[in-house]
Amino acid sequence: MDIEQKVALLRTTDLMGFLETPLLKQFAAACKEIALNSNEVLFHEGSMENAMYFILSGEIVIYKGIKQVAILTAGQYFGEMSLLEAKPRSASARAGTGALLMEITETQFNQRLISDPRSLASIIKTLSSRIRRDLDLMAADFRKLSLFMHDIKNCLTPLGLSEMYVEELIELFEGTSPGHKPREGLEELRKTFEVMHRTGDTLLTLVNQSLDHAKRLSMEYVKEKTAIAPLIQETVEGLSCHNYLKGKRIETNVASDAQEGVFNSLDIKRVLQNLIINAGYATGDNGVIEVAVKNKGPHIQFSVIDKGSGIPEEIRPYLFKDPVTTKKDGNGLGLLSCKEIVEESHDGNFWYESKVGHGTTFHFAIPR
Structure with missing residues (x-):
């Protein structure tokens, strides 16, 4: 793009439109x-690049992890925060269908723009507009999520009715008179009922917590002494029919000195x-997953070990920052939830070890 075209485009912007034509030409050159x-x-x-960019043509996609934040087009600029704060980039940028940019270095920014109140006013106006847009989007998303959780709560009602029917069925299997013998399959039916009941209670608790959070109601975060081995057993039983776990064995190893802990058992x-x-x-057919628990100083350390393919190097920097997933039906929120529960709610540590081709171990340690 020649100088005259650049000047004509810059002239239409609040950022530099007030500059005299000779200065605009000098700046563009x-x-x-x-x-x-x-x-x-x-x-x-x-x-850590210290530069901002003005879009001359095409489009730029701003994104964090796998989430698209914005699409910018000709006449817009981005990257100014790295110059104002002297901090690392808060998001990534790539071309959409191709783009032509004008790079404004830190020196050029300080000499030509930051010294002029009109440029600063333009930057503040742009930042304010972006913040307002983000707040509106966040408010709309939060409202949709609250309505969604309310509807989920309504959907749990049939689950409660199903529990009642299963209870009645258990009574029939036990026998309707003292002389009757229990029918075959009674124990399996009881276990099924226990899993249904625990799962229903867990879902209802999570939904109520989410709705209370939406109403900004303060809730006590309860931590109680809990037996660890039964908790792991309940967890494994509840996941036994999950598609990713069918045909795979889960082994548990709870050290003798790590039988109990004080924590929020649901979380x-x-x-x-x-x-x-x-x-x-991550585990292949007929593979083995290990869940191990041991004492480590003042903490209880949990480890979940697989012998899968390991975590790809390219996604590791984003693993605990943004929703990242390699699963077709995943949303990448699971690890973020784990990290928040362990580190923010339990003052613990959450980390992993992984070797491509050999598997991954996720650890978390919480105070005893």
Whole structure:
């Protein structure tokens, strides 16, 4: 793009439209031009380049992990936060269908723009608009989620009725008079009922907690002394029919000095569920998943071990930052939930070890 075309485009913006034509020409001539092919990445989240960019043509996609944040087009600019804060990039940027950019370095920014109140006012206006848009989107998403949780609660009513029917069936299997012998399959039916009942209670508790959070009602976070081996057993039984775990064996190893802990049993069960399901996805047919628990100083350490293919190197930097998943039907929220429960709710630590081709172990340690 020639200088005259650049000046004509810059003239239409609040950022530099107030500059005299000779200054605009000088500025446009001094700035480096960058051409990006379709889907070519300009910078990654966390990188330290100190430059902002003005879009001359095409479009730029701003994204965090797998989530698209915005699409910017000709006449818009981005990357200014790295110059204002001198911090790593808060998101990644790539070309959409190709793009032509004008790079504004830190030196050019300080000399030409930040010293002029009109440029600062334009940047503040742009940032304010982006914040307002993000807040509106967050509010709309939160409302949709609250309505969704309310509807889920209504859907749990038939589950309660099913429990009643199963209870009646258990009574029939036990026998309707003292002389009757229990029917074959009674124990399996009882176990099925226990799993249904626990799952229903867990779902109802989670839904009520979510609705209370939406209403901004304060709730006490309860931590109680809990037997660890039975909790793991309940978790494994509840997951026995999961598609990722069929035909696979789950072994448990709870050390003799790690039989009990003080924690929120519902949330720790959620962590174990997420990790075991992930391990099941990574484990081949007839494979083995191990759940191990041991004391480690003042903490109890839980480990979920698989012998799968390991975590790809390219997604590791984003694993605990954004929703990232390799599963076709996944949403990438499981590990974020685990990390929040362990580190924020239990003051613990959550980490992993992985070797491509050899498997992955997720650990979490919480105070005893």
